[in-house]
Amino acid sequence: MTIQQLLFYGIATIVVASAAAVVLLRNPVRCALFLVLAFVASAGLWLMAQAEFLALILILVYVGAVMTLFLFVVMMLNIDMATKARSVRAYLPWVLIIVGALLGLFYLATGQGHMAFPQFTDVIWHGPTYSNTKALGEVLYTQYAYPFELAAVLLLIAIIAAISLAHRPTRQARKQDVRRQIQTKRDDCVRVVKMAPEKE
Amino acid sequence: MNELATLCLAIVLLPLAGSIIAGFFGQAIGRTWSHRVTIGLVAAAFLVSLWIAKLVFMGGMSFNGNIYTWASGGSVFPYAFHIGFLVDPLTAVMLMVVTFVSWLVHIYSIGYMVDDDGYQRFFSYISLFTFAMLMLVSANNFLQLFFGWEGVGLVSYLLIGFWFKRESAIAGGLKAFLVNRVGDFGLILGLAVILSYTGSLSYQDVFKQAPTLANTLITIIPGQSWSVVTVACILLFIGAMGKSAQVPLHVWLPESMEGPTPISALIHAATMVTAGVFMVARMSPLYEYSNTALSMVTIIGATGALFTGILALVMFDIKRVVAYSTLSQLGYMMVAMGVSAYPVGMFHLATHACFKALLFLAAGSVIIAMHHEQDMRKMGGLYKYMPITYVSSLIGTLALCALPPFAGFYSKDAIIEAAHFSSITGAHYAYWCVLIGAFVTAVYSFRAFFMTFHGEPRMDEKTRSHLRESPWVVTLPLVVLAIPSVIMGFLLAKPMLYAEPTVFGNAIFIAKSHTVMTSLTEEFHGVWAAIIHGMMTPTFWLVIAGIIVATICYVVKPGLPAMFAERFSVLYRILVNKYGFDEFNDKVIIRGTKAIGQGLFTVGDRIVIDGLVVNGSAWSVRAAALQARLGQTGYIFHYAMVMVVSLIALLSWLILG
Amino acid sequence: MIPITSYLVIGALLFGLGLVGIVINRKNVILLLMCVELLLLAVNTNFIAFTHFWGHVTGEVFVFFILTVAAAEAAIGLAIVMLWFRHRASIDVDEMNLLKG
Numbered sequence: 001m002t003i004q005q006l007l008f009y010g011i012a013t014i015v016v017a018s019a020a021a022v023v024l025l026r027n028p029v030r031c032a033l034f035l036v037l038a039f040v041a042s043a044g045l046w047l048m049a050q051a052e053f054l055a056l057i058l059i060l061v062y063v064g065a066v067m068t069l070f071l072f073v074v075m076m077l078n079i080d081m082a083t084k085a086r087s088v089r090a091y092l093p094w095v096l097i098i099v100g101a102l103l104g105l106f107y108l109a110t111g112q113g114h115m116a117f118p119q120f121t122d123v124i125w126h127g128p129t130y131s132n133t134k135a136l137g138e139v140l141y142t143q144y145a146y147p148f149e150l151a152a153v154l155l156l157i158a159i160i161a162a163i164s165l166a167h168r169p170t171r172q173a174r175k176q177d178v179r180r181q182i183q184t185k186r187d188d189c190v191r192v193v194k195m196a197p198e199k200e
Numbered sequence: 201m202n203e204l205a206t207l208c209l210a211i212v213l214l215p216l217a218g219s220i221i222a223g224f225f226g227q228a229i230g231r232t233w234s235h236r237v238t239i240g241l242v243a244a245a246f247l248v249s250l251w252i253a254k255l256v257f258m259g260g261m262s263f264n265g266n267i268y269t270w271a272s273g274g275s276v277f278p279y280a281f282h283i284g285f286l287v288d289p290l291t292a293v294m295l296m297v298v299t300f301v302s303w304l305v306h307i308y309s310i311g312y313m314v315d316d317d318g319y320q321r322f323f324s325y326i327s328l329f330t331f332a333m334l335m336l337v338s339a340n341n342f343l344q345l346f347f348g349w350e351g352v353g354l355v356s357y358l359l360i361g362f363w364f365k366r367e368s369a370i371a372g373g374l375k376a377f378l379v380n381r382v383g384d385f386g387l388i389l390g391l392a393v394i395l396s397y398t399g400s401l402s403y404q405d406v407f408k409q410a411p412t413l414a415n416t417l418i419t420i421i422p423g424q425s426w427s428v429v430t431v432a433c434i435l436l437f438i439g440a441m442g443k444s445a446q447v448p449l450h451v452w453l454p455e456s457m458e459g460p461t462p463i464s465a466l467i468h469a470a471t472m473v474t475a476g477v478f479m480v481a482r483m484s485p486l487y488e489y490s491n492t493a494l495s496m497v498t499i500i501g502a503t504g505a506l507f508t509g510i511l512a513l514v515m516f517d518i519k520r521v522v523a524y525s526t527l528s529q530l531g532y533m534m535v536a537m538g539v540s541a542y543p544v545g546m547f548h549l550a551t552h553a554c555f556k557a558l559l560f561l562a563a564g565s566v567i568i569a570m571h572h573e574q575d576m577r578k579m580g581g582l583y584k585y586m587p588i589t590y591v592s593s594l595i596g597t598l599a600l601c602a603l604p605p606f607a608g609f610y611s612k613d614a615i616i617e618a619a620h621f622s623s624i625t626g627a628h629y630a631y632w633c634v635l636i637g638a639f640v641t642a643v644y645s646f647r648a649f650f651m652t653f654h655g656e657p658r659m660d661e662k663t664r665s666h667l668r669e670s671p672w673v674v675t676l677p678l679v680v681l682a683i684p685s686v687i688m689g690f691l692l693a694k695p696m697l698y699a700e701p702t703v704f705g706n707a708i709f710i711a712k713s714h715t716v717m718t719s720l721t722e723e724f725h726g727v728w729a730a731i732i733h734g735m736m737t738p739t740f741w742l743v744i745a746g747i748i749v750a751t752i753c754y755v756v757k758p759g760l761p762a763m764f765a766e767r768f769s770v771l772y773r774i775l776v777n778k779y780g781f782d783e784f785n786d787k788v789i790i791r792g793t794k795a796i797g798q799g800l801f802t803v804g805d806r807i808v809i810d811g812l813v814v815n816g817s818a819w820s821v822r823a824a825a826l827q828a829r830l831g832q833t834g835y836i837f838h839y840a841m842v843m844v845v846s847l848i849a850l851l852s853w854l855i856l857g
Numbered sequence: 858m859i860p861i862t863s864y865l866v867i868g869a870l871l872f873g874l875g876l877v878g879i880v881i882n883r884k885n886v887i888l889l890l891m892c893v894e895l896l897l898l899a900v901n902t903n904f905i906a907f908t909h910f911w912g913h914v915t916g917e918v919f920v921f922f923i924l925t926v927a928a929a930e931a932a933i934g935l936a937i938v939m940l941w942f943r944h945r946a947s948i949d950v951d952e953m954n955l956l957k958g
Contacts, residue, residue, distance in 0.1 A: 008859050016870050019895055023878035028885055035891050038871075042898055045867070048859075049909040054920050058901075061924055066894070066931045073935045074887055077942050091881045094841070098880065099873045101848045106869045109855050124912035135914050136921070144918055151925045158929035165936040834954025836889070840879045 008048055014041040028074045032067060039063050050126055053133040204263035207252050208285040211295060212334045214245040215302070219327035226320025234320040238327045239306045245330070246299035249292070256292040263287040264340050264404060279395065286340035286403060290707035293546060294337040294478055297553050301470040302330045304677040308561055309462045311674035312568060322362065326466060329355040333471050337478060342391050342401040345479065349387065349443065352472045353380045359467065360459040372458035379452040383442015390435030393418075397428050407485040407709075414489035426492075433486055433493035436479065437500075444476030444530050447504040451781050453527055457519040461564030464519060469526050469560050470553035477530065480537045481546055481708060487537075488711040494538050495625040501534025502619075502630035506637045507779065512644040514765075514775045517574050518563045521648045525600065526556055528637060535630050536615045539622035540714035543704050547696045548611035551688055555599035555608060558681040562593040565670045565678065566652060570663055576648065581657035585667040590653050592678040597649045599685040601642045601743050604731040610689030612638070613730075614697060614720060616739050621719040638739050642746025650754040690727055698724040864906030871899035886941075886948045890934050897927045 018038040022031045039062050046055035140148055218241035222234045229237070255261050264286045272280035306326060313322050332355055336348025354377075361373030395401055397416065398409045410429060417425040440446070445453040456468050467473070480487060480497065487493055505528050512524035529552050536545030567574055569586060583590040595606070602612035616638065619631040657664055669675065696704070698721045710717055724730060734740055753760045765772045777783065878892035901920045908916030942948055 005859060008863070012863070012867050015867060016874070019871050019874045022888075022891060022895065023874055023881070028887055031888060031891060035894065038895070039898065042871075042902060045864075045902065046905050049864070049905050051905050051908065051917055051920075054901075054905065054917055054924075057921075057924060061928060062894075066928055069931065069935055070887065070891065073939060077887075077939070077948060094880055095877045098844055098848070098876055101852075102869060102873050102876070105848070105851050105855055106865070124910065132914075132917070136917055139914050139918055140921070147922060151922055155925060155929055158932050162932045162936040165933070166939055832957060834957030836886075836950050836953060837880065837883065844876055844880070 004048070008045070011041050011044045011048075014038075015045065029071065032070050032074060035070075036063050036067050039067065050130065051132055053136055204252065204255060204261055204287045205265060205267065205285060207248055207255075208263070208287050208338050209267065211245050211248045211252065211299070212331060212338060214241045214248070215327040215330035215334065217241055219324045219331060222320050222327060223324035226324060231319045234323050235306070235310050238323045239303070239310075242299065242303045242306050242327065242330060245334070246296075246303045249295040249299045252287060253292045253296055256287065256289055261287075262289075266340070266402075279399065279401070281343050281401065282341060283344060284340040284402070285338045287338065288707040289704045290478075290481060290546070291338055293550060293704075295334065297550050298330065298333050298337065298471050301466060301553055301557050302326065302333075304557070304680055305462045305466040305561075308465075308564070308674055308677045309460075311671045312460060312462050312564055318362065322359075322460070325355055325359050325362070326463065329359070329463075329467060329472075333475070336475055340403055342394060342403070342406075345482075346387065346391065349384070349439070349475065352467070352475060353377060353384070353443070356380075356456070356463075356467050356472055359463040360456045362459055362463070366458070368455075369458040372452075372455035375455050376452040379449050380442045383439045383449050386435045386438025386442070387440075390432050390439065393428065393432045393435060397432075403482070410485050410489055427490065429486055430490040430492045433483065433490050434496060436483060436486075437493060437497055440476030440479055440534075441500065442476075443479075444473050444534070445504075445527055446476070446500050446530065446534060447507065448781060450504060450508060450527050451778075451785060454520055454523050454778075457517070457523050461519065461560060461567060464523070465557040465560035465564070468523065469556040473526065473530055474533070474549050474553065477533045477537060477545060477549055480534070481542045484542050485709040488540065488709055488714065491624055494540065496538075497534055498538025498619075498622075498624065498630045499626040501531045501536075501538055502626070502633035503531070504528065505531030505535060506633040506640065509637050509640040509644065511775055511778055513640070513647065514772065516576050518566065518576050518579075518648060518652060519560075519574055521576075521644060522556070522559050522563055525559075525641070525645065528641065529556065529600075532612060532615050532634060532637070535619055535634055538630070539618050539624065539627055539716050540710055541615070541618035541622075541716045541720065542708045542710065543697050543717065544611065544614045544618055544720070546704070546708075547692070548615060550692075550696075551599070551607040551611045551685070554681050554688060555596045555606075555685040558592060558596040558678060558685055559600065561674075561678055561681065562589050562596060565589045565674050568670050568674065569667050570659065571666065573659070573663065576651040578659050579652045579657075580655040580659070581653070582667070583653040586669045588669055588675045588678060592675075592682045593649065593653065595682045595685050597645045600645050601747070602638065602739070603743060604734050604740075605686075605690055605727075607685050607687070607689035609734060610693040610697075610727075610730065613734055613737065613739055614693075616737075617723065618716045618720055621716045622714075624714075635739060635742065639742040639746045642743045643750050646747050646750035647754055650750060654755055655758065693727055693730070694724075697721075861906055861910050864902060864909075868899045868903040868906070871902065872896055875899060883950055884948075886938055886950050886953065887935075889950065890931065890938070893934075894927065894931065897923060 015038050018034045018041065021034040022038065025031050025034065039058060043055040043058045046052075046058065215238075218238035221229070222238050226234045264284070266282035266284035268283045270281045270283055306323065309322060309326065313319055316322065329352060332348050332351025334348075336345055336352060339345040339348060357373045357377040360376055361369045363369045391401065394406055397413060397418075398406050400406065413428045413432075416428045418428050418431055419425040420431070442449045453468060453473070457464055459467075487497075508524050508531065509528035512521050512528070515521045515524060529548070533545045533548050533552070536542070536548060565586065566579065566582065566589060569582070569589075570579065573579075599606040599608040602608040616631070616634050619627055619634055622630075697717075723733075725733070753764075774780070872895075875892045875895035875898075878895065879889060882888045882892065901923055904916040904920045904923075908914060908920075938948065941953070945952065
């Protein structure tokens with residue numbers, strides 16, 4: 001067991017465990033925080049795969065922005081925890097079936113007869129002068145320039161959509177118009193009416 | 201040759217011109233000019249027909265050609281339709297008969313329709329009829345024949361319903377048209393058979409192919425195959441049954457008496473009803489190859505000849521009697537055609553045209569004098585008041601009874617002898633029918649004669665004081681028609697029937713195996729000898745017996761018929777109901793068709809089409825949608841599950857498949 | 858070294874856990890969105906693994922775009938949740954069945 005393997009499997013354990021915690025815990029704030037942990041740990045995994053740019057982007061964008069947003073919403077909505085009884089027992093069979101099916105498929109796909117992945121052990125290991133950022137940038141601004149621009153537009157649309165969805169117009173405050181206030185006359189506001197006196 | 205074509209074109213177009221002028225401009229030019237124009241043009245047509253006759257009979261010319269190509273399809277529909285004329289002896293005879301009777305009826309109508317509002321319309325219609333009939337007889341292809349056929353049917357409908365404000369006239373016109381239509385259905389099918397098997401509708405092409413067609417078989421009902429010629433001839437004869445009022449499509453002719461008498465004379469005695477007879481004669485090259493069709497013609501003709509004649513014994517309307525007499529004589533003509541004695545049939549057609557038109561016009565003269573009273577029970581003793589009508593009526597009746605030497609004798613006796621000589625199936629039955637029919641003819645014709653002109657006057661005093669002879673425009677045609685009724689047989693029997701060759705020449709084709717005409721010719725020894733010989737046949741004595749019976753019943757002892765009616769009341773009632781043909785048509789055919797229509801409407805339309813198909817498809821869509829919408833539960837969990845399951849299925853298929 | 862299968866197994870486990878979370882979660886729609894993020898994380902890990910083994914950066918480009926889209930989607934999804942909460946005062950998933958057919 002090299003250090004690399006130890007590190008890898010340790011971080012992997014953290015990732016899976018926190019993902020499980022997200023699913024199983026009741027308190028939504030804690031679920032969100034465990035999700036943050038999962039993201040951070042998987043960023044570590046990605047670092048080990050020599051994708052350092054993306055790993056850091058994961059932390060900055062995902063954890064820093066998206067999960068923060070999640071936490072804001074969770075806290076704003078002020079959820080009553082007592083009503084959150086989850087019936088895990090009822091859906092256990094479904095769960096087992098799904099997971100079992102997926103794992104089975106996975107095994108079939110990558111097992112000996114099909115794509116023969118276990119043979120793949122040669123990793124393309126880049127040298128110390130390798131800059132993932134540079135490599136990504138070389139491709140992103142040349143070959144994938146159009147998708148890049150489109151992604152920017154998509155983010156713009158998301159901003160506009162989110163704002164227009166959640167925006168509440170400010171209440172119309174009543175403003176004072178001093179000129180009109182001075183110009184009022186008594187006859188506009190008061191009217192004298194003759195009434196017969198009440199009899200006893 | 202072109203001379204004949206031009207003449208034929210002229211003879212066809214002259215009455216058409218008259219019809220158009222009287223029809224569209226009749227109100228503008230007034231009554232007198234309307235009748236002058238139409239009569240002048242029809243007279244011109246008659247003169248042209250005489251000229252054509254001279255060219256054909258004396259000069260031996262004939263013409264068969266197309267004047268104008270009306271339509272021709274290319275490769276999609278490889279048939280061509282032309283307008284053309286065939287002028288040969290048969291045509292020439294018919295042209296003369298048609299134009300002659302039409303001319304006389306035109307003149308007669310001046311007197312008959314004098315106080316009618318639709319005067320110009322009447323003349324326009326009878327000229328139009330003349331045009332259509334002339335197109336029919338001069339046609340050289342089946343399509344033109346059909347055009348003329350339909351044209352005469354249309355004008356007949358228009359004229360029967362001429363007094364359209366009368367309910368019975370409209371009904372009569374519709375009945376005539378519809379029954380004709382039933383016959384025309386058969387005719388169209390016959391045309392279709394001919395067109396599909398010969399590729400052409402022209403007479404020349406069809407007749408040339410007749411021998412080969414006789415051997416070609418066609419299977420209509422599986423297991424039964426008939427020769428093409430037989431099928432075509434039977435179908436064509438169904439058309440003739442409708443037009444020439446053979447049993448069972450004869451029911452329209454008595455009701456057609458609702459029209460004015462001149463047209464009864466023109467259309468329903470002399471010309472339109474003889475179109476079927478003419479057609480069979482014209483198609484003799486086809487009919488001779490099919491003994492089955494000939495037998496059918498004979499049997500149906502004979503049945504009509506006898507049984508419709510018997511019906512004339514119980515009718516009281518003078519026009520109905522003459523109508524049933526026409527039905528009977530048409531049967532005689534068809535019998536002649538059926539036994540392959542075509543010239544005899546055509547000769548009877550010509551003589552019958554003369555004396556039957558005469559009888560109708562005389563009846564019309566009586567009706568005018570009696571102020572449009574038609575019931576013979578209210579007539580009697582008219583001979584004192586209307587001598588010319590009386591004499592011409594007597595001549596017509598004698599001709600009808602076939603007493604020598606009048607015209608009817610030569611033609612009718614020849615038919616009876618021809619039936620006797622023939623050996624095809626049904627000829628024996630036909631012989632007995634026409635023989636007994638001679639007796640019946642004598643009885644009913646003299647019955648009508650005596651009831652109308654002899655005996656005690658039975659009309660009321662007011663009518664009797666107004667009785668006088670009809671104006672000259674009415675009696676002139678009577679006299680003119682009486683002349684050929686007397687001498688036509690005498691003069692024309694030999695050339696038309698017995699000469700070798702007959703004037704018809706190549707127009708009529710008789711197969712070698714049908715020897716009726718040759719037997720008749722052998723028996724003929726000259727017109728005088730024929731009279732002597734005729735007095736020795738059973739026919740003659742039957743006719744005399746019939747006259748005696750009529751005299752006894754209606755002159756000597758007028759109470760006798762009433763006693764007979766009471767004794768044989770069942771038989772009498774059958775006869776009065778015309779053998780139940782009208783009831784049958786009404787109850788079975790009309791009600792049956794209505795019931796089928798009703799059934800199709802309620803079941804077919806409402807239940808099947810509206811309910812099942814239209815509403816049903818909408819309902820089934822709705823039902824399916826109602827079921828499908830249960831899948832949209834709204835629960836995200838369900839949607840997620842569906843997505844997951846589909847994902848797993850897709851992956852399984854990709855990996856395992 | 859670490860075989861690729863390990864990365865793929867991690868990805869599969871994360872994906873499965875995400876699915877399970879969607880299925881058994883009934884009371885909290887925000888949790889649902891978080892499980893969707895888990896799914897996306899699993900896919901991203903897969904892509905990174907393959908990039909590492911094939912050598913060219915196409916996989917990472919894809920991850921880049923997935924991150925972008927995931928961020929946008931999370932934002933809008935949370936906006937919708939908030940609107941729903943304003944009107945219904947509840948984030949119970951079982952109560953969100955207004956699209957019932």
